Amino acid sequence: MNLADELDQKLRPGVIAVAHPEGRAEANVVDADRLAVSVRSLRVTVAERSLDEAIAVLPEAVGRCLGLPLHVAEHAPTLGGAVLRSPVDASDREFYELRTGGADAELKRWRVQPAGREQVPFTLTRKDLGRLVSGLKSR
Amino acid sequence: MILNIESDLNRFRNIVRGKVRKDLKKYMANGEMVGKQGDKFVRIPLPQINIPRLRYGKNEAGGVGQGEGAEGEKVPGTGHEAGDQAGEHELDAELTIDELAEILGEELALPRIEPKGAKHLSSVRDRYTGITRVGPRALRHMRRTWRETLRRQMSTGTYDAANPVLVPQKDDFRFRSWNSKTEPQSAAAIIYVMDVSGSMGKEQKEIVRLEAFWIDTWLRAQYKHLETRFVIHDAAAREVDRDTFFRTRESGGTLISTAYKTVDAIVSADYPVEEWNLYVFQFSDGDNWSSSDTKLCMEMLQGQLLPKLNLFCYGQVESEYGSGQFINDLREHVGADERVVLSKIAERSDIMQSIKEFLGKGR
Numbered sequence: 313m314n315l316a317d318e319l320d321q322k323l324r325p326g327v328i329a330v331a332h333p334e335g336r337a338e339a340n341v342v343d344a345d346r347l348a349v350s351v352r353s354l355r356v357t358v359a360e361r362s363l364d365e366a367i368a369v370l371p372e373a374v375g376r377c378l379g380l381p382l383h384v385a386e387h388a389p390t391l392g393g394a395v396l397r398s399p400v401d402a403s404d405r406e407f408y409e410l411r412t413g414g415a416d417a418e419l420k421r422w423r424v425q426p427a428g429r430e431q432v433p434f435t436l437t438r439k440d441l442g443r444l445v446s447g448l449k450s451r
Numbered sequence: 452m453i454l455n456i457e458s459d460l461n462r463f464r465n466i467v468r469g470k471v472r473k474d475l476k477k478y479m480a481n482g483e484m485v486g487k488q489g490d491k492f493v494r495i496p497l498p499q500i501n502i503p504r505l506r507y508g509k510n511e512a513g514g515v516g517q518g519e520g521a522e523g524e525k526v527p528g529t530g531h532e533a534g535d536q537a538g539e540h541e542l543d544a545e546l547t548i549d550e551l552a553e554i555l556g557e558e559l560a561l562p563r564i565e566p567k568g569a570k571h572l573s574s575v576r577d578r579y580t581g582i583t584r585v586g587p588r589a590l591r592h593m594r595r596t597w598r599e600t601l602r603r604q605m606s607t608g609t610y611d612a613a614n615p616v617l618v619p620q621k622d623d624f625r626f627r628s629w630n631s632k633t634e635p636q637s638a639a640a641i642i643y644v645m646d647v648s649g650s651m652g653k654e655q656k657e658i659v660r661l662e663a664f665w666i667d668t669w670l671r672a673q674y675k676h677l678e679t680r681f682v683i684h685d686a687a688a689r690e691v692d693r694d695t696f697f698r699t700r701e702s703g704g705t706l707i708s709t710a711y712k713t714v715d716a717i718v719s720a721d722y723p724v725e726e727w728n729l730y731v732f733q734f735s736d737g738d739n740w741s742s743s744d745t746k747l748c749m750e751m752l753q754g755q756l757l758p759k760l761n762l763f764c765y766g767q768v769e770s771e772y773g774s775g776q777f778i779n780d781l782r783e784h785v786g787a788d789e790r791v792v793l794s795k796i797a798e799r800s801d802i803m804q805s806i807k808e809f810l811g812k813g814r
Binding site: 384385386387388390391393394395397400405407422424425426427428429 | 649686702703704706738741771772776
């Protein structure tokens, strides 16, 4: 079993964390059933990956899983991190934001509101969640 | 005749002022006026003539290629050649910065700013108001010298009315002398701070540029002596010139505390608090990198910066990704302070309201 399978087996509402020789995955699960899962955030940490390496691979690897391009909005080596964003969906004004410090990568979804941004859960099939975990640990 | 010309000119000026007042919101939202700014005048493009448009009539007289003539036959021309000058569609009217500020103040109902009582710069002005018996030749006062000569010659009986020759002697010479007058002068410094991190786009910067122009215009009319400084920051801050301020785009993250440190250093080095009215206008999309940096910002504002400032204005410029958290943090920690004004600017049309919020306190 890989990291994605380990996480898949433990999916239930709440904060779920699994460790595996490949890395560590943590999901804040809102709801889960036999086919799909709704999560507020998904964080994957791998043993070794530099910030530059993460910025090079994550837009492609994660963007493919989401079906959306990700671009680097902010890249701050002095702060040891970067922020990647997907385009804002015109219909619901929502977008994905991926924060990475190199070894770790956390994905969230935000809705643009007049009063500010609101974090919203995103729903994926269990299979797509597995792909996303693999994408987030890409090197 | 001169009176007629002057009254025409005044009438024209009133029309221009009325036009500018009527369309102020439009002018504030586009950059035409900003690009035509001089030292004392602003050129304002006023639409003068309407551009002709084609309007389709009823299709009763056949269509293209339905008339007389053979294929390839030239259409008889009118003999006139095409012009080589651009069409004149707009008239540039000139307004002084003071006139523009007056219109802005009237339209937004802005109160006049009252400089803080103790904050005055003293300027020493020399005025030639006195007369002395000694001085350099360059400052000889000839009329007073001739008068003294005449007085002496008449009193000593050496003046001959038939032959009125005046010969000044050493004691007759008078010279201009000056008095130094110390005049209090209100002085102000504006420090603009802009987040140029990767998340601030071109449109956000344009909004900041337009807003800064109007703030400058208003404050320049309020203070005789106004200095402007510019600070940009992403994860690090630095002072730059005006041009760099509006053109720079970085890709780094946002650490707002670095900007506050730079502002504090500028104020400490160049603007003694008891002599200057200090204004800080900060613009950002509100996405600070970390909550720990936000906490540091609040501590710096409360402990170091706000006590030195007349006004601290924060404008949060929205991008397509919405608005960040920083304005809410400011509202929570320093929102009650009367020196703090917070404003959200979602798009260009919000600039007018934002300026009203910033400058409406009369501080």
